[in-house]
Amino acid sequence: MITLLDPSEQRAMRAAGRVARATLEAVRLALPGFRTTADVAEFVAEDTRARGAKPSQLGYQGFPAVCCTSKNQVVCHGIPSSAVKLEPGDILNVDVTSEFEGFHGDTSATFFIGEPSAEARRLVQVAEQARNVGIAALQVGGRLGDVGMAIEAFVRQHGCSVVRELGGHGIGRRMHMDPHVPHAAQKRGPRLRAGMALTIEPMVNLGAPEVVFLNDDWTVVTADGCLSAQFEHTVLITESGPEILT
Numbered sequence: 001m002i003t004l005l006d007p008s009e010q011r012a013m014r015a016a017g018r019v020a021r022a023t024l025e026a027v028r029l030a031l032p033g034f035r036t037t038a039d040v041a042e043f044v045a046e047d048t049r050a051r052g053a054k055p056s057q058l059g060y061q062g063f064p065a066v067c068c069t070s071k072n073q074v075v076c077h078g079i080p081s082s083a084v085k086l087e088p089g090d091i092l093n094v095d096v097t098s099e100f101e102g103f104h105g106d107t108s109a110t111f112f113i114g115e116p117s118a119e120a121r122r123l124v125q126v127a128e129q130a131r132n133v134g135i136a137a138l139q140v141g142g143r144l145g146d147v148g149m150a151i152e153a154f155v156r157q158h159g160c161s162v163v164r165e166l167g168g169h170g171i172g173r174r175m176h177m178d179p180h181v182p183h184a185a186q187k188r189g190p191r192l193r194a195g196m197a198l199t200i201e202p203m204v205n206l207g208a209p210e211v212v213f214l215n216d217d218w219t220v221v222t223a224d225g226c227l228s229a230q231f232e233h234t235v236l237i238t239e240s241g242p243e244i245l246t
Helices: 007-033 037-050 118-136 145-157
Strands: 068-071 074-076 091-100 103-112 168-170 177-181 197-200 203-205 211-213 220-222 228-230 233-238 241-244
Touching: 007 037, 007 091, 007 103, 007 233, 037 068, 037 091, 074 091, 074 203, 074 228, 091 118, 091 228, 103 118, 103 228, 118 145, 118 197, 118 203, 118 228, 118 233, 118 241, 177 197
Parallel strands: none
Antiparallel strands: 068 074, 068 091, 074 220, 091 103, 103 233, 168 177, 168 197, 197 233, 203 228, 211 220, 233 241
16 A cells, blocks of 8 residues: 655655765765775764664665665675775765654665776766656656656666666655555556655666576676666655655
8 A cells, every 4th residue: 555644744754864865975975985885884874873863774674784885786785795895996876774753764876986987977877867767757647657667768768778676665654665666667557646755766787687686685786797876866746746855
């Protein structure tokens, strides 16, 4: 069942979104000082606590870390580790979800470590724009499937592909709620209504869209080893258009 947030819940979601956004921005500023993805996770844990929030991802269905750190060919759900070094030329997605006063804000961005290749820069730009295209499709009276149709058309136009097996989700008092939000063209789905809060987070691959799920039960990588990038916002649908909360 899709939840519609009342005005007080919407205010709470705005507060949670601000917290998550602030932590991700702090990561961006501190990133040049990190040597491993474990350093990123340690920073996220400390920053989240300092803001009076909890890292929503820690322990979710057994996930062992406070955030996801997905490097290069890792599509999503990368587990932070001191063994994963950050090297010049890498791209790194950091996915932060903060629980603040009972509500969740979820956001991610892909960052450059040092100077990126031209291909990496192009991919990251396409991924960020694809998220924005998906957000623009969140209009009252439209269909949930409009999001994936808009994203996939844009991504293909720029010579990349979008992952089909994974997508966004409803969010509110729980981190993951109905509905699932496809980021590729599928069925048109339910009507979009004011009060729905969703994450828009397309995973865009430089090569083919196929992915492989690794044996750690979390990490997802591109099947062809090509780079993957992702950007995410938590968005509230309103009568006047989509409101970005993160």
